[in-house]
Amino acid sequence: MSKEAVKWAMDDAPMPRTEKGKPDTTGRHVLQVLAEHAQSDGSNSHPSVLRIQYRTGYDRTTVQRAERRLEKAGLIKQDGTVDGRKRWQLAMYLVRPKTDWTDLEREENEFRAAAAERKRRSRSKGVTGAESVTVTDSKGVTVTDAESVTGDVTDFAPSRHALNAQPSRTQRRPNHQQPSVNQLHKDSSSPAAQEDASDPAPATKTASKPAAANPATDHHLEAFGAFWLTYPKKKAREEAKKAWIAAIDRGAKPQHIVTAAQGYAKERAGEDPKYTKYPATWLNKGCYDDEPDPAGHPHLRAVGDYQPWTNPEDHSGYFEGL
Structure with missing residues (x-):
């Protein structure tokens, strides 16, 4: 593995583009795998398609299409084969333009400014200036326009805030x-x-x-x-x-x-x-x-079957019923 080739593929290489002009993230991932198997000058990179599949998780067709897009963009060039595998030369002389970073910074700043503006508008909509205040308490004061009060206000009870007013008598x-x-x-x-x-x-x-x-x-x-x-x-x-x-x-x-x-x-x-x-x-x-019931006293109740008292000296009926 060459650190120079890997750094070039991750940071310095131009971003490949799809046919629609969007960043080709799949192709850039495949390019990084090729750089891991290249020499310090970007030569002699010949990992198999199976190895790239294992490294990236893409299927065989996706890997092959990414290699063709990278070759068309001039980032890699085939210069032979090794044991039936294509051998690639990385174009490490190509450098990503500095405007890519400045454009990203500008987009990030615009995004943050738009988010702050949306938050400000949301807060301004949540705060509404009430032009009239109504006190629901029967002893409170009703003001029809807060800006038109110029005289004294007489209340029948000590002044209380509208939020602390109790519900009226007719309200459930x-x-x-x-x-x-x-x-x-x-x-x-x-x-x-x-x-x-x-x-x-x-x-x-x-x-x-x-x-x-x-x-x-x-x-x-x-x-x-x-x-x-x-x-x-x-x-x-x-x-x-x-x-x-x-x-x-x-x-x-x-x-x-x-x-x-x-x-x-x-x-x-x-x-x-x-x-x-x-x-x-x-x-x-x-x-x-009704008058409340007086505090009662516990009643004595018989426990079990009641048997009348018998003379203990008379044993004639002692064993009856056993």
Whole structure:
């Protein structure tokens, strides 16, 4: 193996081209194998086609076509045979032009610049300037145009960021999450009173809330999630919803129902679940107003078959039944 010939084939030799003008990578690979078997001046290279196949992984036809393309490009020249194998002379005097490297550098720089421009455009599209900000909280402030605010803004509650605003009363909470204690107390009041208290002044109200199909029903169901999570038996959810609405319409307080359900869950802990009332039955019968059962004491129960007491002195019936 000649280091000079291998270096020439890998770095200095002109890049062979296909008929379409693209780099002939197959031909260059075959040229490197020929250089590995050549002398330092590029002469006496005669590896067999089978050896080139083994070295490159190409089939026989691909190797032969690559040799013909290299010979046509003037990179190799046949000057005889050795044991039936073609002997090649490498044209090591041919040198690759320096513009090949500069062209690659220019293409690389253009590619990086285009990639940076695409990234910049993508970021600029992702950032959109919002011209209006709407605070969904009932006690918040609605601004219709951020650039047109010139006067003072009066709020009914301490200012809060729009992202920290809690969902409005008429909006459903995701996954029926349990509301806070303050929300339970709010739900105990009438819907009309809450609507009047949470409604901003007409002068500052510029955006209306989304209309609900049945505000009274949505109001009653605000705290139903807390009851459902607390109740020990979760059966017939839709029937339980109807019973919940009916109970509140009769004057029951949501906080009172939830507290009673917690007490009932403690009473049923460790008991047979088949004797636990269905949620709708418990609500329809007004069990939330029942007095809690006093703490019971363990009952003494007979273990095994009960046998009456017999006189130990009388052995007449001792062995009966054995």
